[in-house]
Structure formats: structure tokens, C-alpha cells
Amino acid sequence: xxxxxxxxxxxxxxxxxxxxxxxxxxxxxxxxxxxxxxxxxxxxxxxxxxxxxxxxxxxxxxxxxxxxxxxxxxxxxxxxxxxxxxxxxxxxxxxxxxxxxxxxxxxxxxxxxxxxxxxxxxxxxxxxxxxxxxxxxxxxxxxxxxxxxxxxxxxxxxxxxxxxxxxxxxxxxxxxxxxxxxxxxxxxxxxxxxxxxxxxxxxxxxxxxxxxxxxxxxxxxxxxxxxxxxxxxxxxxxxxxxxxxxxxxxxxxxxxxxxxxxxxxxxxxxxxxxxxxxxxxxxxxxxxxxxxxxxxxxxxxxxxxxxxxxxxxxxxxxxxxxxxxxxxxxxxxxxxxxxxxxxxxxxxxxxxxxxxxxxxxxxxxxxxxxxxxxxxxxxxxxxxxxxxxxxxxxxxxxxxxxxxxxxxxxxxxxxxxxxxxxxxxxxxxxxxxxxxxxxxxxxxxxxxxxxxxxxxxxxxxxxxxxxxxxxxxxx
Numbered sequence: 001x002x003x004x005x006x007x008x009x010x011x012x013x014x015x016x017x018x019x020x021x022x023x024x025x026x027x028x029x030x031x032x033x034x035x036x037x038x039x040x041x042x043x044x045x046x047x048x049x050x051x052x053x054x055x056x057x058x059x060x061x062x063x064x065x066x067x068x069x070x071x072x073x074x075x076x077x078x079x080x081x082x083x084x085x086x087x088x089x090x091x092x093x094x095x096x097x098x099x100x101x102x103x104x105x106x107x108x109x110x111x112x113x114x115x116x117x118x119x120x121x122x123x124x125x126x127x128x129x130x131x132x133x134x135x136x137x138x139x140x141x142x143x144x145x146x147x148x149x150x151x152x153x154x155x156x157x158x159x160x161x162x163x164x165x166x167x168x169x170x171x172x173x174x175x176x177x178x179x180x181x182x183x184x185x186x187x188x189x190x191x192x193x194x195x196x197x198x199x200x201x202x203x204x205x206x207x208x209x210x211x212x213x214x215x216x217x218x219x220x221x222x223x224x225x226x227x228x229x230x231x232x233x234x235x236x237x238x239x240x241x242x243x244x245x246x247x248x249x250x251x252x253x254x255x256x257x258x259x260x261x262x263x264x265x266x267x268x269x270x271x272x273x274x275x276x277x278x279x280x281x282x283x284x285x286x287x288x289x290x291x292x293x294x295x296x297x298x299x300x301x302x303x304x305x306x307x308x309x310x311x312x313x314x315x316x317x318x319x320x321x322x323x324x325x326x327x328x329x330x331x332x333x334x335x336x337x338x339x340x341x342x343x344x345x346x347x348x349x350x351x352x353x354x355x356x357x358x359x360x361x362x363x364x365x366x367x368x369x370x371x372x373x374x375x376x377x378x379x380x381x382x383x384x385x386x387x388x389x390x391x392x393x394x395x396x397x398x399x400x401x402x403x404x405x406x407x408x409x410x411x412x413x414x415x416x417x418x419x420x421x422x423x424x425x426x427x428x429x430x431x432x433x434x435x436x437x438x439x440x441x442x443x444x445x446x447x448x449x450x451x452x453x454x455x456x457x458x459x460x461x462x463x464x465x466x467x468x469x470x471x472x473x474x475x
Contacts, residue, residue: 002049413463
């Protein structure tokens, strides 16, 4: 048995390397090698894999086997729940010398509903007494609530408590510097912070400003945040003694900030969710807390560090926050724009073009619009293939893709969406034409953009992540 965390890459994984279905598609054609430890000697799955890698690729690269040190207890703990579900061992035993007594699951354990985030796909149930329920339903998000700082675990991690309306129970939330926004406001409570796009706001996070949460979030102080459930295993109980079942999804701190709203809306499924590496990081932290929320470095296996920049809490695509996608910028933080002019247009224009170029641009008309038949279209398309049909300018391009529900469509993508490895075209300081050309094959994620107005060109989708190659077989 193994999980994604035990897979070893020979180069930094791209955006498709976060799913074993992409890394090891069935039927498997490659040869894989493993290191394993005997964990459940009396079961049908006795071994837990600690390292697994593509042996064909290793030999091709002439690389050493990736068998570096690991925290074996952490690996065993992560696989115990999965092994129990596969083998049907979620039962209690009296003693080894006695017969195993089958007991029914406690009534407090219920299935995780749709569109609620969990640590991984193996977590199927949660304890309804540990989270806020209303009318028998799990509350899926808390927007713009006031919370109290309980403790600061490190420069990048803190625990806060909040109490929902009409509830006597307080719940713990793990906050991370990646989405803690530091904004100072004047004493007259006027909002002086306006942004042309959600992306610009993320420059003001504590992590980006290299500001420690120890100085921004004092124990006992109040602040505003969004929070969402991030459910971990309910068995064994020692994996979450502090009962931290919520994670921040935008936090506002700073001088005179309490009367103001959190700048972004909550991240929520099915449109967006936290990256898998962060979920694993979250699980490791909550497993290292005692019942009072105190961090135990010995259980964590070392110093508590933030997630790396190439594996952020929130994907860059979601930070851009177009309507209906990711973490949307609240209206009170948006700049006002002239009618019929969007923020994307304003940010793309850097300086007036020479008259000659304007004339050339006017002469280069777009092809006739491609109309599709009226049909139901998929709201979210993931890991699909397409081709580039036009490069508009240094920042924007158009591609065509296939809808799983039938028919083809056009999508818009930009230099923030196009990735070479883990780095976007924009981050490399390059133009789209420096990396990609008309006819290139792409693999992409895209979301449906609804419009009540007739479109001059039938572009219905916005890409959120794109990788490319000149041949489909190597995308």
C-alpha cells in the first residue's frame, strides 16, 4: 500500500504530478521499484511502501535510487486508515487472545457530503460532533467572521478560535501566512485599499512580505477571517487531539482592520480547493498538536516550516480570482473601471502603441466567430487536451478544446496560466510567443464563463492551468 506522498520524482513535479492517476495510468507500462516496511503482518496487505519510483526513468537518467530518510511513523499513520477501509478492519478488538468483536460504527461518524474538502480521498467519514452543524447539515464555509487568536505556532502558522452564531461551541482554525493579508487602515475606517485584480492583492500577504505572524497575531487579539472545513480521519483519535477541523481561506490583519471585510471570498469546491501538498502539511501539523493545541516538535519530526513556493497552499490560478473561480476579490476592494472596460484590459495595457502598429492591428481582423449549437456545457473541465489556434498578443491566446458533454469550444488563456514545469510564462518574464505557437498541443483545466450578452467571438471558457508541447504524445 502507498499514497502519493511516498512517490519520488526525479525532477520537480508539474501541475499534473499531483494525482497518481496521471503518474501511473493503468494499465501500467513502466517498471516501478519500491522500499517497503512490514506493518500489518496478519492482514492481506502486510506491507506499507515508504519509497516508490519509476525504475525505467531512473536508469535512463542514470540516477541513484531516491531512498532518502523519512518519518516512518508518519507514513504508517497515514496508511492505517486506508488499510482499515480496504480490509474492513474498522472494528474494535477486546484483546489479542480473545475473539474480535464486531461493533457498529458510532452514530457520530457520518459520510462526508459532496463539495467538502478532506485531507485526501481516503477520508470518507467525519465526526459530526467536532464541527458546526445546522439542521443536520455540515456548514460548508464561514465568510468574514470575527475570531480570537489562541496561539502562534511559528512565523507562518497560528491557531484561532471562532464561535458561530447561535452556538455555544468554539472551533479551532489553522491559519497559514500564505493567505494572511496585512493591510493597515486609517482611523476614520475608510477603505483606502483598492486593487485592479485579485492577483495584485496577494502581494500583501504576510508570507510575501516576509512578516512573522508572531508580530501580526498576538494571542487574545481579534481579527477577521474566512474558514472552511478540512476534514481528517476520525480514526484513530490520536491523529487530531486538538480537534482542528477548519482551515483559513483568507485572513485580514493590520492596524484598524477589524471593522473591514476580508478582501477575498472563501475558496470552495467544486470550483477550487487547497493543493494536495498543503493538505498533507495540514494533516502533519494537526497530528503534532496536543489536546490543548500546543505544538510538539518531537511528533512533527523537526522545525515547523511553511510550504515551499512551488507547492503553495492556494494555486496561482485560484489567486487570480475571476468571477466564479477561486478566491474572488470583494467589490469593496475593487477599483472602478470605465464602462465596457474590464480590469484585465486595463492591466494588460502598458503604454500607447505607435500609430503604425495600431493600423496593423486594425487590419488584422480575427477569423469569423465559431458558433456552437445550444447545449448544456460542462462547468469545469480538467486534464483535457486541445490545440492553440491564435496568439493575440504577448499576454493572451486562444485555444480550442473538446467538451466531455459533446462539441468543441474556444477558451482564453494568458501568460499566468501557461506553465513550463512549475513556473508560469509571466513569472519567467517571457511573452506567450516565446514559448508557444499556433498549432501546439496543450493539456489544460478550464472553467465555464457565463455571459448574458452576445459574444462577438464565441469564447465560453477561461483556462486556469495550461501545459504544452509540439506533439500530443509528450504533453
